Amino acid sequence: SNKKTFETSPLKYQAASSIADTLTPEAKVISHNNFYEFGTAKNDPAENAQSFKVDPWTLEISGECEKPITLNYDDLFTTFDLQERIYRFRCVEAWSMVIPWIGFQLSELLKKVQPTSRAKYVAFETLFDPQQMPGQKSRRIGGGIDYPYVEGLRIDEAQNPLTLLSVGLYGKTLPPQNGAPIRLVVPWKYGFKSIKSIVKIKLVEKMPPTTWNILAPNEYGFYANVNPQVDHPRWSQASERRITTGGLLARNRVATLPFNGYGEQVAHLYKSMDLRKFY
C-alpha cells in the first residue's frame, strides 16, 4: 500500500537493568492492539492510525490539586526523566505480552500537582476526535462504545511506583496504535485499564465511571486486577497465552499469576477487600 507509516523518534532514557521474561517482538507489540477508536479487529489500529496527529498535544491535569498544570507535546518527554520498564501486559482476553515501555511514574506527576485531601481517585480521558478516530464516528467501527474512553484508579493505586505514564516503547516514541503520545500502564491490572492517548487527568473525590464497566458491568469491574481465581463470565482467567515468537505451534500457555506477578508490590493495596466482589 502507499499509505505512509507514522514516524516515531528515538528517546533518551535510563535502560532497564535486567530482563526476566522473553520480550514480545516489537513487530507484534505494534500490530496486535485493542484500540477500538481505530476499529475492533486487532490489526485495525495499526492500519487506521498511521496518520494520527500527536503534535501539538495537550494533557491537562486538574481537579482536586493545588497546582493544576497543562503539558504540551514536548513537555511530555522533558518534564520528567524517562526510564525503561519491562512489564508483563495481561489482556482480559487471556493473552499477554512482555513490553519494554519508556515513561515516568504517574506518582511524579501527582507530586508536582499536589493533590488535596479530597483527591481520592484519579480519572483519565482519551482524546475525542471523530475526524481522526473512525471508531468514534461510527458505532459499528468503534464497537458500540460511548466515547471518549474513560478510566480511573484509586489515588493509592495511581501513586504506586509501578504505575507508569508511558511515552514510548522499544526505545522510541509510541506509535499511535499503542496510544501515542502518552498512555497509562498499570501492569497488575487487565490491559483495558491502561488507557491510551490521554488528554485529561483529573483528581476527583468519587469513584469515576470507566468505559468497559459501563458497557458490561458484570464482566468488567472498576479494579480489574489480574486474578486467576476470578474467571471472566465467558472464559477462564487461570492461564494465558504469552505472545512472543513462533507460529501456531508455539507452546505458549502459562499460568496467570495473582496481580500479574506483581503481588509483592501491590497486594497491600487490597488487604481488607474481597477481590471476588471488587473484581
Place this chain on the structure above:
Amino acid sequence: MSNQHKIWLLKLIIHLFSMGLISLTYFNALNDNLGADPVEAVLHFTGIGAINLLLLSLVISPLVRQWKLSWLMQVRRLLGLYAFFYALCHVLSFWAFEIQFNVSLFFEEIIERPYITVGLVSFMLLMALAITSWSKIKRKMGKSWQKLHNWVYLAITLAVIHFYWSVKSDLTEPLIYFIILVVLLSFRKNKFIRK
C-alpha cells in the same frame, strides 16, 4: 454445458475454494505470518468459514425450488461436508493451539462456558449429519434420514448463537448472520409449522 458438467465444475470450484483458503490460512499461521496471534486468527477463520459454508448449503434448496435448478442439489452434500470439516478444524485448533492439549482445561471450558457448550452441541450435530451423509447409510435409514437431517437448522442456529456470544462488544456482524439465518429459515416455514 450439460448438467453433469455443471455439477463437476461447481464441485471443483467448491473444492479449490474451501481447501485453498484453509490451507493458506494454516500455512501462514504455522510460519507466524498471520498477525501477532495466529491462534486467534485460525479460530476466527475456521469458525466463520464453517458458518458461511453451512449457510451456503442452506441456500441450495430454495434456489432449486425457485429456479428449477434440480442439478444444484448434487453439490449440497459437499458444502455440508466442508462446513463440518471447517468446524472440525475449529474444534481441533481450539484444543491443540488455544488450550494446548490441557484435557482438564478443555472440559472445564466446555462445561463452564455456555457459549462454548453451545458451539460444541452444534459441532456434534454436524458430526452426526456428516457421518450419515454416505449414500449407503442414507438409503438404509429411509425416512428417518430426513428427520435426522432436519437437525441442521438447530445446528446452524446454535453456531450463530455461539458466534454472537463470543463477540466482546460490536454485535453488527453476528446480527447480520442472524438476519441471513432467519431469511433462510423462513423459506422452510412449512417444515416448522407442519406437525
